[in-house]
Amino acid sequence: KDGWELLTIAAPCCRNLAVSLFRDRACDEIEAAPGVIVRSWRDAAHPNAGARALRVAAHSLALFDESFGSYPFREFDVVASAQGEDVGGMEATGLVLIDAQAYELCEHLPDATGVEALPVLMLSETIAHEVAHQWWYGLVGNDAFAEPWLDESLTNWSGGWALEKAGGAAARLGALNIAFLSVRMHAAGQTKAMDLPLSGFADMNEYGSVVYGRGELMWEALRKRLGDERFLAFLRTHHARHRFGVLDAADLHGQFVEALGAEEAAAFTAAWVRGDGLTTKMLLDSLKP
Structure with a gap:
């Protein structure tokens, strides 16, 4: 009505519901566990950081699915998004928001363990942490x-x-x-x-x-x-x-x-x-x- 559309969402077994709205975002995806698609949404200027985010999220979800108990949903989304001060990420059921500035910092850094790659470690740990929330707090x-x-x-x-x-x-x-x-x-x-x-x-x-x-x-x-x-x-x-x-x-x-x-x-x-x-x-x- 008047240009508005009413969307009704049914979300059984959902601990909390979050919606992320954006335009012109690139998306990469992979099947992480049987029947579970992981998607990484990021700025088009950050393909390397986005690919790293997808790898970490997919690996973490598959590991936790096998080690802790099954992930019950068909998809999982990682979204690069503006966050508040001192906030690296935020969890919701089936969706995590990761500080977009971290992608920018990591775009041209190597996968390494030295001090120069500390932002890479921090981004990777933040993503793995938020994925783990799907079990601890979510489930x-x-x-x-x-x-x-x-x-x-x-x-x-x-x-x-x-x-x-x-x-x-x-x-x-x-x-x-x-x-x-x-x-x-x-x-x-x-x-x-x-x-x-x-x-x-x-x-x-x-x-x-x-x-x-x-x-x-x-x-x-x-x-x-x-x-x-x-x-x-x-x-x-x-x-x-x-x-x-x-x-x-x-x-x-x-x-x-x-x-x-x-x-x-x-x-x-x-x-x-x-x-x-x-x-x-x-x-x-x-x-x-």
Whole structure:
């Protein structure tokens, strides 16, 4: 009517719905998992960065689909888009928005592990992180304002793990070193409780240091404690129990108890989640191969 069209969208099993509107964007696509098409939307001037974004997204989605549990939708879109200050990306069901400036920075940089390619590492980790949100927050839901650590910490670990599986130990160490530096460069990074609501952090730097940085190292420490086989079984169980549901901290702590026993789970939670007695050595041990 009067030039307007009414569009009705049915979105069952959708955690949240986002729409991105744009013109004159180039698109590359690939089948990442059986029956799942991944599309990378970017400025026509950034074909190399767009191709890199597609590779990372497709690899991450296929890895998580196989390792955590099946991706339930037929398509997934990665869109280069203007983001707010200090925001690298944002997740929604079946769609992630990635800072368009990162594409511009990476367009002429090589796929390498040196300092000169740090923007490439950051773009790749951001994309893998946002893909991981399709599982942690998307399929396994939680209250992202009251208990943001439940999805963000595991999502950050998963993104780094995807880089490891694609680029080997050097890529993984790069991601873990970023997490370690994030913790050590903030006064509260090692001691502030992680299981706070979003409003419980002084600013986004403190939030990132504790939830993203220390949170990633926490999951890596659990991986080393359990070994890869048991750890991935832990994550598959975590996904299966709460798929299309909502979990809280008590649910996760119960799973820690199952994996570690009550006494060790209590000590693990006290140190890593609450920052009580977490030592620099424990942080460094999480970086070791």
